[in-house]
Amino acid sequence: MVRILIVDDDEQTCKGLEEILLGKGYETISATSGEAAVKKLAKEDFDFVLTDLVMPRMSGMEVLREAKRINPKTHVIIITAFATIESAVEAMQQGASDYISKPFKLHEVQNTLKRILEESKFEEKLRQSANAQKLSKEYNLDIDAVIKSLSNPVRREIIELLCEHSKSRFTDIKEELGIEDATKLSFHLRTLKNARLVEQDSERVYSLCATGKKIMEVLKSIS
């Protein structure tokens, strides 16, 4: 069963989320402070940590760092009021799997959890793929960065779109993929650029790098 640690200084939010996720088949435990959360992380394994970002004394960012230090495979999802979206994106760069902005609807949490689980499975498949290993050696790529880039379905869709259209602008990608959150799209594109799968020219138009095109073949082979 998937185990989730819910961390929020608002007890009502903790209880509400706990009860809802329990009903959806998840095992949930909550902590109302960063310190309490770290203590639990040290004793037990969790598949997910759902943590508020702004908390007194120990913030969600510190909980993220500790969770990753204790168990790098734990997926951390940041919950944030929209006002601190920049710090949420920074959290993702530090290893958080995603962020959800408050106030949120329940299906957003459920969909995020499901998606991250699927991403994990995909990551595993990709890691085991011989083609991926070969490509990463051939092009001297950071295999973890590549796998991380490709495990997310939105990033895979971006690669497929760029393969189809060869060149695309930010707004076209946003429109074609129906992505409302521009900040998240920006983050995904940056992740792909960092993994050297996508590049951007002087007119800010995106396209696949040579490695990106080869990666498409790998994706097709494992799908």
Add this chain to the structure above:
Amino acid sequence: MLEYILPTIAILLLVVVVYAYLDLRRLGELDREYLNLILDNATIAIFSIDSEGDIKSWNRASERVTGYSKEEITFDKLKILFPDFKIDSRIASQETRIKCKDGSLKTMQYSTDLMRDAGGSPIGVVCVAEDITKRKKIEQQLKEYSEQLEKKVEERTRALIRSEKLALVGQVAVALAHEIGNPLTNASLYTQLLLKKARGEGRKKLSIISEQVDAATSTVKKLLDFSRPPEYEFRKVDVNRELSRTLEIMQPQLSKTNVKVIKNLDSVPYVMADHLQLQQVFVNLINNACHAMPDGGRLLVSTRVKNEHVEIEISDTGEGIPKEHLGRIFDPFFTTKKAGKGTGLGLSISHQIIERHSGSIEVKSGVGGGSTFIVRLPIFNKEA
């Protein structure tokens, strides 16, 4: 001796008298000549009429201003030029428009005074008239410039106030989202928990609560979107294409509200724009037009080129906007819709977007006369 001297003296005296008389006459003529010189070189029209209505004097300026020479001018023509003119009374300074001989119109400031003989009896009138056409034109221009300046100052003040309001709204939105985020999240979570177990009437009511919480959540998110400037991506955009696309997307709503769309799109050059932001503006304007025509109507969408700009005009045949609201229509949270029917942010956001595009947006409206929104965007200049 005497019979020779006396006649000589008499002759001499006669000569002196004659010469004196001639001198006096000459002096009189000189005076008259000098007077005529003064009158003819005067820059203002000076003329006189006797009690019989005969034009006794008509200086060169009178001829220059009216176009009528001394030989041509008559009392009747004078009355046409100066309808209030009277030969038996004075007129203090008065303005009038005259139609000159060549048909041109001039503005004159004139006054008349009675001429009296030595006994004090009136023998006619003298009139002094100045062509103030140029002065009036300059005064009018100054008045217009002053009005324009006032209008610009008013607009700039409104823009400043709006900008301050926007900044304040941004701060309030951020604080609100932070403070309201948690309670709204909890309200949503617990409503959903209750919904799982509720049945019948209780479930119905909880569904309503859940919808209202969702609506509040959307409003908070809209407020935050409003306070965070979106990331713009500018490129060459075909305005007609974006308009057509927007109309296509909104077709179901337009059909539902029985609004007939009339397109009048001229061939217009590209503009430099973020096409999604532009579409948002068009959606806002068309939405407002539909709301203004709850029982249906006509929506006229047109484009043209004017003064190096592409002009997009969206007009409706709806209820119109009262004059006293027009100055505030782009202010954040200003709405003429009923409570719950609009946040009052749509036009404010549209205004922000168009300003960001170095364009302008204005509205012309009157109660019962529909509304017309005009968006102006600079033409894309490749060489710039």
